[in-house]
Amino acid sequence: MGGKKLMKEVRLFFSSSNQFAYGLKIGRKINAIKARLASIERKANTFGFMVRDRPLDTSFMTKKRQQTHSFVPKDKIIGRDDDKAALLKLVLEFESEENVYIIPIVGFGGLGKTALAQFVYNDEMVKNHFELMMWVCVSDVFDVKLIVENIIESATGQAPDQNLKMEQLQKQLREKIGGKKYLLVLDDIWNEERENWVSLKELLIDGAKGSRIIVTTRSFKVAKITGKCQPHVLKGLSDYDAWSLFKEIAFEQRYADSTDSAFVEIGQQILKRCGGVPLVIRTIASTLSYKETEKDWRSFKDNELAKISQNEGNILPTLKLSYDHLPAYLKRCFAYCRLYPKDYEIDVQTLVQFWVAQGFVKQSNETRSLQETGFGYFKELVERSFFQEVIKERHLNMTCKMHDLMHDLAEFVAGKESGIVDSNSSASEVDEKCRHMSINDDSLIPLFKGKKLRTLLLFANEGYQDKRDEIWHFIISNYRCLRVLKLYNFEFTTIPLSIHKLKHLRYLDLSRNNLMILPKSICKIQNLKVLKLDQCRWLKELPKKIEKLVNLTHLTCSECKSLTHMPRGIGKLTSLEELSMFVVDRDGSHDGADLSELSGLNNLRGQLRIKNLRFVKNAKEKFKTPILKGKQHLESLVLEWNGDNDDDDNKLLEDLQPHPNLKKLHIHEWGGDAKFPSWLSLITNLVDINIWGPNKFKYLPSVAQLPCLQNLTIRDCSELEYMDDNSSKGSQ
Template sequence: MKTSFMTKRRQLTPSFKDKIIGRDDDKAALLKLVLEFESEENVYIIPIVGFGGLGKTALAQFVYNDEMVKNHFELMMWVCVSDVFDIKLIVENIIKSATGQAPDQNLEMDQLQKQFREKIGGKKYLLVLDDIWNEEWEKWVSLKELLIGGARGSRIIVTTHSSKVAKITSKCQPYVLKGLSDNDAWSLFKEIAFEQRSADSTDSGFVEIGKLILKRCCGVPLVIRTIASTLSFKETKNEWLSFKDNELARISQNEGEILPTLKLSYDHLSSHLKHCFAYCRLYPKDHKIDIRTLVQFWIAQGFVKQLNPSQSLEEIGFRYFKDLVERSFFQEVEGDLMEEMRCKMHDLMHDLAESVAGMESSIIDSNKIASDVGEKCRRISINPSLIPLFKGKKLRTLLRSPYIETPNLSEETWDFIILPSVGAHGGEKDGETARGGDGVGDVATAVQLRVLTMVAEKSAVGGGGERSWRLWINLGKEKKCKVWGFYLLKRGVWLQVLGILGLE
């Protein structure tokens, strides 16, 4: 049942945070390239180049959502590429964006190409390839050969940090994005920093300090938003001066190196919000994060403190999320009800989360990383096939990498998952599995492993000899979290966690 808290529609971010300030000229220039420029090629590629935080993706969205653009193209697609340039995955995501339905993941590349050409070939389309890092010409050519089948007037917008990427993707001059003008930067800063105290926006003392702080933001929208959000919670001039003279003055600021400035806002978070933010390092870059699942993971880790008995842990956890949104640590928040909500982290915010999480958290997606991760690592997001290579002894969180199909796993892998973490009620020691008797009943985890989310091989689900049982994940001294699993008689304990179903 949905609580009144869940059913309330909440505006998580003020409307001004959804606006793009100071990019009207950039948008007009790009619209000319998208709608009017006569190209010799059927498919014309437009790279947008600039360092992180300038708003390349936001500008591309600004153009993509323009009504003239929507009416100009038969087909519009948006794919986030990020740092892994996997052509098969990119093609799958283009098809998904074009049709609204993901293709069968068992299709071979030639089958995907055929489906791709059926859906896209001969149509005038606009495709945005967001956040490309690949600088290998051969890989780009392999993808481009598929894309050139569009009708005359088709456009591809590429956003990238790298001028080399711009050169290999297009013959045309890239559109180089620069920082905001002083006036536009101040407009953005003022809207956020004085959101709750509009009278202070005309106070000469606040204005003077604010403009001095703004100079250190170098016209970078992400930095302006983050610093202004932090200052919006500081209500006196002395607090603003202290921020400027003590903290901001300690860091050097080079163009393109803005992580130290972003970290100032992290340093001003309360300890529980710091833990919650750093935990998000376990998600890959550009991943759409399910908010309710994230909150439940925070609860399972013990980050959420129930100081007020009248509020549920989930309500408090969602308040934590809202606090981080208001401080610009998350972006692209979608949905109104908590169970429908998704969000993303900017790449630089992900870099910050990785930096502050340190050696305690890791994404394990290669043999080398699995072997190199230290024994003290407490939280991992992992390709399940790499689990036997992991040597950690203090694991508290084991998450399956969200973009990886779970293969048929070996007994060695499942023994690794189960042995350190599961012991049955009835006096069995930690490190023993519930293999005796009929194996059915409540199974308690050992203290070490707080969150476990894996998927068993599909052939096992619904097969003979399985019985469902409950796995209780430790949420601290009193709270327990219920998830479902399977017991397979022919293979001992086989774990399939379908999701966290509730709190008791």
């Protein structure tokens, strides 16, 4: 292994990495693919297939969305009185600076956006308020010329000449609406290109003051580009209204059953599955209206209900319409979410890391990291109503959930490529070609024999823990293509040296295990981007030679309370975007990384916690370059001295000046004297300051120069006398 150059070349030639042999092998595969493509082209020519001139993602959707119209019987709308009242205020009473005011209605498929717009459109007060009323169903293709033709037809009752040019059409439109107070409903808009919208809007602004345009859409992004008005977000029906709608349809032919306690009980259990979505309620209730007996209803609840959202009926195709309109890169990301159990609280950062590990996220801008680009993907899906309950929590984390129906859609579109295994039977049903799998019982892992698995997530651990080594051996032997491996709370104490054979691994989560040490071989997995070791409370050290993990972007070891130091060379991991904790070596006996190694990690984001700062020696002479000042992306900084005071503490804290972009600063048990660091007033974006003792603070400098500050927490600072209101004293 340690031979000269010629010996290495000979060894490489006879190894499996021989580039000449690899080239021959791949060359044959490429030729086979080219031959297949040529065959497809010949067949296409034989049948006279035409080349499309429209995007593949949307070209086939026109036939799936029926044209909507403005009329709906009043008694068909249930539970939307409050929504109607809110919209009527915007339509009739709100005084806008603009002549034409645009009101977006947003919600996912099946909630009743069109029905609500019809409800408002047909109100007598609305009819009497406007001189001209028009309704146009836009749907998938945002063709300005076609939309203008449809608006003219709605306004005049007669379709314009098909041979007219755009110039002639726009004149007709402006003549028709110019100076008139009009109401226009543009139903079901998908276009997210601002330029396309602006080109249409410019033709509609000649209406008289008080004119309104109501836009219905599934996308918050569409709502944002169409108007300045806060969109009216449509939600599911209340329990009372949902039951009213269900009862009206399910018991339509049999009024007596509506008071039968058995039918009511089963019906309410079924209703819980509908999520308050009118379309779902109508579809299921309609199905039940044809079932005569209590036994039929119970059988439906226990057997068919779990499958109804996967039938090609009225539910999934409506929601799938949203999916069909996604760009290809978002389709893969959404389908991947099928791996989460229903109602699971999804950590957004982790989800994006999964997407990056699978290669779903492509670098669009050199200044943006893959993680930032992936988060942009997530925001796009939120804007299109694919996620709900998005919450930003403490420590900069963000979580979200998927509606049950959206989860059904993800399962439907993922097909056999992804699967959740929670029993022996479901394990046997997983296709061998499955690429992504989540399991809630580690004993089920050996039941899946597929060799192409790219994701293995373990969401719970209820299996046979006495066979951990066997499980590891099985994973490493069979799942060599893994990109993502999550073995959270597995309770193992060691990792086999052979883990380096998972050479494609990009994401590895070993959090909350009883590890004391990691094998050096883990540093051979050079594709690894994310290594999570949180809550491994017995872990004493990270592997040496960690600098070999040149692609590592996230290294987390929060609450690893036994960690004694950081490995020397960690400062060479310049791609790191997250380092949750840096532990200063207590006595230097471990040959650990010096604090100065942090100076080169200027891509760090999120939160950084530095522990054992009291063990930094010779701080007065040591730091020639700024340690934290260049970390412009860092949002939260926690500095912990953890113990006795030291003469160097004043100088050290001064040297730990962060970048002005910092938002949260926590200082724990600093042993300095009354002089607080002079840089505090320069960190003008601070939102949160947390100071914990014991310490020797006599006073705090003024915070009047910190305009963003919202929280100031001071705890166990027994020598603190006052807060200085004169910033000049802070330098005394």
